Amino acid sequence: MLGGQFGRMLQRRAHEQGHTDGLVEAAPVAALDTVGVAVSGYVATPRSETVLFNLLAGFLASFALVRLSTWGIRDQWWPFQNVRVGGRHIHHFVPGILLAFTAGTTALLTDNNALEDRLAVPMGIGMGLTFDEAALLLDLRDVYWTREGLLSVQLSLGATAILSIAILTQRMLRRGEQQQEEAGQIPPFSPHSAVSANPPA
Numbered sequence: 001m002l003g004g005q006f007g008r009m010l011q012r013r014a015h016e017q018g019h020t021d022g023l024v025e026a027a028p029v030a031a032l033d034t035v036g037v038a039v040s041g042y043v044a045t046p047r048s049e050t051v052l053f054n055l056l057a058g059f060l061a062s063f064a065l066v067r068l069s070t071w072g073i074r075d076q077w078w079p080f081q082n083v084r085v086g087g088r089h090i091h092h093f094v095p096g097i098l099l100a101f102t103a104g105t106t107a108l109l110t111d112n113n114a115l116e117d118r119l120a121v122p123m124g125i126g127m128g129l130t131f132d133e134a135a136l137l138l139d140l141r142d143v144y145w146t147r148e149g150l151l152s153v154q155l156s157l158g159a160t161a162i163l164s165i166a167i168l169t170q171r172m173l174r175r176g177e178q179q180q181e182e183a184g185q186i187p188p189f190s191p192h193s194a195v196s197a198n199p200p201a
Contacts, residue, residue: 042172098126103122
């Protein structure tokens with residue numbers, strides 16, 4: 001999503017210059033424009049979307065990291081090993097449930113909207129850790145690396161989260177782009193305008 005936004009900002013800067021020869025020189029400015037658009041879009045986003053974005057970002061990040069780590073532990077290249085307490089393997093749904101419950105309870109007890117927005121991230125992380133082992137919880141046996149474990153709820157939840165966060169991110173970026181353009185911080189651009197192949201005389 002950010003790569004696509006960077007391409008749009010680079011196109012705006014090239015359109016502003018009236019030619020495509022200076023794309024390399026415009027790249028750092030386009031990168032700063034992209035950061036500005038992302039920040040503006042996040043700040044201007046309604047609270048309900050921000051909370052959902054934070055929740056999904058935490059979910060996706062933990063889901064991806066725990067999949068990578070369990071693969072690494074299984075193939076013995078990950079720097080850490082499974083957590084064991086008294087010889088019992090502690091599955092990652094346990095800290096996931098604790099983290100989600102703690103974040104949710106704290107959000108209920110506070111009256112601070114900014115803190116509640118931030119608490120959506122650890123809650124999403126806890127949800128990702130828990131749902132990653134949904135097949136184990138449903139079957140009450142360790143099917144993590146079996147067909148049931150890999151092709152069950154996890155893939156559908158992961159795909160849903162990816163699509164949802166992509167849609168929310170795109171909305172935020174478009175909102176930020178509009179605000180930055182209205183504030184005169186990025187050049188205006190019409191998608192129907194053609195960029196001249198030659199620099200102006």
